[in-house]
Amino acid sequence: MKKRYNIQNMEDLHAQILVLKxxxxxxxDQLKVNVKGYIKQFTIGSLIKKYATPSAFLKIDDKLNISSKLMSLVLPLLMNSTIFRGSGFMTKALIGLATSKMGKTLDAEHLSAIFNSVKSWFNKPKEPTKKGMQIDYGIPPDSETY
Incomplete structure (x- = not known):
């Protein structure tokens, strides 16, 4: 589509050239800004910020079951190399089958629940203290020392 300009003399032509330049x-300049913004979207840092959040991992994991596939591969190797190190071939094969089946049932929610329960074993539960509640030292309130 051609754009027509109404140029009558040399001054109009020079003015139109300046407008076009x-x-x-x-x-x-606008194209440079847009390209920088577009490229900035796909840098490693921005991709990590966008996709490496726990909620994004859970969404991806719901679709692809990455954690269950990973656990079905890692769990047999971990069990056979640590707990059942000196056992025979048949024991390792049975443990491998059992733990790979168990690993397939684990997903990100189960893993986070297991992690939180193990973490709670090592953290001491804090007693909830209420403000305004008096601490009982074993001294009766009607004694002279109170």
Whole structure:
């Protein structure tokens, strides 16, 4: 689609050339800004910020079951190399089958629940203290020392 300009004399032509050059510079600057923003979307840091959040991992894991596939591969290797290190071939094969089946049933929610329960074993539960509640030292309130 051709754009027609109403140019009557040399002054109109020079004015139109200046307008077109300024439009060219503005569009070039805007294109640079847009390209920088587009490239910034796909840098490693921005991709990590976008996809490496726990909620994003759970969403991806619901679709692909990455954690269950990973656990079905890692769990037999871990069990056979630590707990059942000196056992025979048949024992290792049975443990491998059992733990790979168990690993397939684990997903990210189960793993986070297991992690939280193990973490709670090592953390001491804090007693909830209420404000305004007096601490009982074993001294009766009607004694002279109170």
């Amino acid at each position: 300024s439009d060219y510079v503005v569009q070039g």
